[in-house]
Amino acid sequence: MSAPQKRSEVPSTGESKEPTLAGDSQSTKTPIRRFDFGFVPILSHLRHDPERPFHFGLSLNLFFGLASTLTVGNLYFCQPILVRLAESFHVSNKDVTIIPTLTQSGYAVGLLLISPLGDLVRRRQLLLLLGCLIGAFTLGLALSPTNKVFAGLSFLMGIFTVVPQIMIPLAADLAPPERRASAISIVFSGLLLGVLFARVLSGIIAEFTNWRVIYWISTGLQFANVFAMWLFVPDYPAKNTGLSYFGILWTMAPYAVTEPALIQCCLIIFLSSAVFVNFWVNLTFLLSDAPYHYNTLEIGLFGLVGAAGVVTTPFIGRFVDKLNGWIATLIAILLGIVFQAIFTGAAGIHLAAIIIVCFGLDVAIQMNQVSNSSRIYAIEPLARARMNAVLVICLFLGQVMGTSVGTQVYLKYGWRYSGVLALGFQGLMIVLLLLRGPHAPRKLWFGWSGEKKTTTEDEKA
Structure with missing residues (x-):
């Protein structure tokens, strides 16, 4: 990892375009925070100083993506090794199917109850705390004596594995507006690579050694990730100091x-996402089946084609940065329709069609995700x-x-009918997008005409 970016001596041009965050205004009245949790020192160049804003460079952006990769993999290590878990715990295959269900259920709980804390507390402290909890629960998984203990710890681990969902909005806050989509896309691509490589790595390790080795390795990676976050993640003030947790x-x-x-x-x-x-499920x-x-193992290799699509996500982010988010979403949906049509017409006949769709549909879906994320982050920075x-x-829920x-x-x-269903979903996306134009004012539900003029009037008001 390269050295953290130095602070810029003057605010970036992008920062003036954003409303002042509540935390920023308060930070000018209080001393610079020098410790996390009251006793863990913050490196001097990472301390928040409103007079010297922190520069969010490419190296830190890439670290956010790497941290997301290492963290989110914990949610998917169990999926390729369910049979091994059943054998180790002396239970049926049906009994271990509860493990991925509880893991994903815990993640859903974390999305609802933990990730909104990013609007309430200092994100650096939150990330360090979550990383330590993830590492502790991963250690528990490596030592689990029974299926029930493993399942319960999987649920708890899932709750706290929301580090990427803290880092993505943080990247949006730190990056200047003209680079926001690019910053989001890099972190998001790290998350997706974590999903893919966790399954591959878990399957390979479990094939040649005990499944517990996977979680021993992951435990080390989680605590190494915590140390790296301490080294590289800048301190950033709380954005809504006047709200409570339940208020958030x-x-x-x-x-x-x-x-x-x-x-x-x-x-x-x-x-x-549907x-x-x-x-991918029906693939x-x-x-x-016939004719393939x-x-x-051969089916799993198609995931590498999808990974190639994920790697293009940072380039997609740069493309989205140059466009109106609405236009980028429209292009993404149209691309998705093209590739889905190829699947519907030829997937069961020509292997080349499947390979093309594996790559192209991933690109379209990631562009859709990045453009819509960029749009919602522009609504209300706080x-x-x-x-x-x-x-x-x-x-x-779409998944x-x-x-x-x-x-x-x-x-x-x-x-073929599965492809038709997906085309129907894509068509419905077009309808939803066209109901509201690219320059519609914030509170307008439906409409196209006069958006630019109305938006200007709203901003003046």
Whole structure:
């Protein structure tokens, strides 16, 4: 890891475009914080000083992505080794299926109850605390004597594995507006790579040694990640010092029903994640059946094609930075329709079609995610963590819907109808996007005409 970025002596041009955060205004009246938790020293160049803003450079951005990769992998290590867990704990395969369910359920609880804290407390301290808890629960998983203990610890570990959902809004706060989508995309790509490589790494290690080795390695990685966060993550003031924890949670509900742009983005992300999961889950069935008849290892290699699509995410972020977020979302949906049409027409006939769709659909879905995230972060800087929590919960629910409905359609009607279902979701995304134009004022639910003029008047008001 390269050395942390030095502070810029003058504020970046992007900072003047943002409203002053509550924490920033308060930090001018209080001494510079020198310790985390009252006793852990903060390195001098990482201390928040309003007179010398911290420069969010590429090296720190890449570290955020790496930290997300290391953290989120804990949610997926268990999936390829369920049979090994059943053998080790002397239970049935059915008994261990509760483990990934509880892990994801814990993650959903964390999204709802932990990630909104990013709008209330200092993010550096929150990240360090979460990292230590994740490491402790991972150690517990490595030592688990029974299936029930392992399942319970998996649930608790899932609750606190929301580090990426703290880092993504933090990256949006630290990056200047002209680089915000790029910054978000790098962290988001790290999260996606963690999902992919955790499954691959877990399967390989469990094939040649005891499954507990996976969690021993992960324990070391989690505490190493905590140390790295102490070294590189800058201190940043709390954004809403006048709110309580329950006040933060309570305000999530009004945002979820009173912000037209947020609701539009959430519905689009819900459908987009359903399309994504529908494709990858049903791809296993398609490749294992005629005319391909691939084994599990061969099917798993297609995930590497998807990884190539994930690697393009930072370039997608740069592209989104140059566009209106609404336009970028439209392009992403249209790309998704093109690749989904290729799947629907030829996936069960030509292998090349599947390879093209593996790469192209991933690119389209990631562009959709980045552009919509960028749009919601522009709504209210003081509420980015809460809005991100609402968005990710919708993404999570979309995955559940895509898995359940998509597999039922595939098993009953086949791969082509599964593709038609996804095309229907893509078409509905277009409808939702077109209901509200690219320059609509914040509180306008539907409309296109006069957006630019109305927006200017609203800003003046």
